[in-house]
Amino acid sequence: MTEKRKAVVLVSGGLDSLLAAKVVQDQGVHVEGINFYTGFCVEGHTHAIRKSDKARPKRNNALWVAEQLGMKLHIIDIIEEYKNVVLNPKHGYGANLNPCLDCKVFMVSKAREWIERNGFDFIVTGEVVGQRPMSQRKETMPVVSSESGADDLLLRPLSARNLPETLPEREGWVYREQLHGFSGRSRKPQISLAKQYGFDDYAQPAGGCCFLTDANYSAKLSDLWQTRGEKHYELDDIMLLKVGRHLRPRPHFKVIIAREEGESRFLQGYRKQFSHLETVSHTGPLALVDGDVDAEDMELIARLVARYSKGRGEKQVELEVTGLDGVRHRLTVAPLLAHEIPGTWLL
Amino acid sequence: MKTVKLDARNLLCPMPVIRVQNRVLELDPGTLLEATCTDPGVLNDIPAWCRINGHRIVDTRVEGSDYIITVKVGECSNE
Numbered sequence A: 001m002t003e004k005r006k007a008v009v010l011v012s013g014g015l016d017s018l019l020a021a022k023v024v025q026d027q028g029v030h031v032e033g034i035n036f037y038t039g040f041c042v043e044g045h046t047h048a049i050r051k052s053d054k055a056r057p058k059r060n061n062a063l064w065v066a067e068q069l070g071m072k073l074h075i076i077d078i079i080e081e082y083k084n085v086v087l088n089p090k091h092g093y094g095a096n097l098n099p100c101l102d103c104k105v106f107m108v109s110k111a112r113e114w115i116e117r118n119g120f121d122f123i124v125t126g127e128v129v130g131q132r133p134m135s136q137r138k139e140t141m142p143v144v145s146s147e148s149g150a151d152d153l154l155l156r157p158l159s160a161r162n163l164p165e166t167l168p169e170r171e172g173w174v175y176r177e178q179l180h181g182f183s184g185r186s187r188k189p190q191i192s193l194a195k196q197y198g199f200d201d202y203a204q205p206a207g208g209c210c211f212l213t214d215a216n217y218s219a220k221l222s223d224l225w226q227t228r229g230e231k232h233y234e235l236d237d238i239m240l241l242k243v244g245r246h247l248r249p250r251p252h253f254k255v256i257i258a259r260e261e262g263e264s265r266f267l268q269g270y271r272k273q274f275s276h277l278e279t280v281s282h283t284g285p286l287a288l289v290d291g292d293v294d295a296e297d298m299e300l301i302a303r304l305v306a307r308y309s310k311g312r313g314e315k316q317v318e319l320e321v322t323g324l325d326g327v328r329h330r331l332t333v334a335p336l337l338a339h340e341i342p343g344t345w346l347l
Numbered sequence B: 001m002k003t004v005k006l007d008a009r010n011l012l013c014p015m016p017v018i019r020v021q022n023r024v025l026e027l028d029p030g031t032l033l034e035a036t037c038t039d040p041g042v043l044n045d046i047p048a049w050c051r052i053n054g055h056r057i058v059d060t061r062v063e064g065s066d067y068i069i070t071v072k073v074g075e076c077s078n079e
């Protein structure tokens, strides 16, 4: 290898992309990372919102991975463009609202544009044949290469020996014999490779790299689309779905109730955009109302919010209601009893 | 020395990091970038991003609910 070749690795923050980057780096390739921010990433937010998570180290795993490898990391905001992937996935959704195959195609195509702009030679991902039911099957891996336009510029170092030879291998930029042939759902080969490299504090997300793989989150997102009568979202919408208890007592409105102080503080930032309620006579959560409501609805909402306050066992709880116009009034209500809140309200 | 200000308040990580990154790209080495943020996550993420990409944190202060981080743009460009 005469000239030092340059590769960009798609960094999710998990173990696979860390290992894939390391394997290529060890072959003398200059590697930098790209991390795409879709708005649905598990990274970052929740720990900032929930007070109870404060004890956990606040770490951005993509940055952590880059630091382990001593490589640069470019974080790219794709919030707007990504909407089309979530709203109209050509290959459909996985078990929940995760459009994994379209997502992979989109991210690799963005990486392809990036390497062209920045004079890099090829793209690396941590994909493993058969690892995930939707996007990492033997039949779908070529789909990612071809639909993204990356073709044989896309190298999967962890699974390369199970896949057709790519340009970096043919050109001798990397040696195929030094790449891996992992396949299937088992995480054992990755864990043992990590051990070999001395990586031990890596992140292990349960379902996937984003909230769209979460059943509960997906249920709230589909409720949002259904009640709005159209598939559409803004960043604020999808952020709010990550926070609080979401209850829909009637089809035309939803109530978002903070579960703890950190969430109340986060929801305070949205007070201008929603009618909201706060308990006055007792300590209680902040609640936002999404939808047009009349006085009767508001009374029901107040009783619901009172149920989640410290006054839940009292006869009466006083709340302050602030309308969208900023006008405030007070309501004194009897908290709903547990059996008066049907399970179907909870999204 | 020139100080450029950036308002990254009411944004959650990694958005403030992305804003800092994109602003740094437009600045000359040696310039100071003062970012005002509200997500405490920036106390970890902005320094980590700086370490990786060759920039330096010269000051961090807390004013009320704001975290104000000053970055000195390093020699190596980011892209």
Ligand code: SF4
Pocket: A098, A099, A100, A101, A103, A104, A135, A208, A209, A210, A211, A212, A213
């Ligand atoms: S889990 Fe989310 S980020 Fe990961 S591939 Fe699937 S849709 Fe994309």
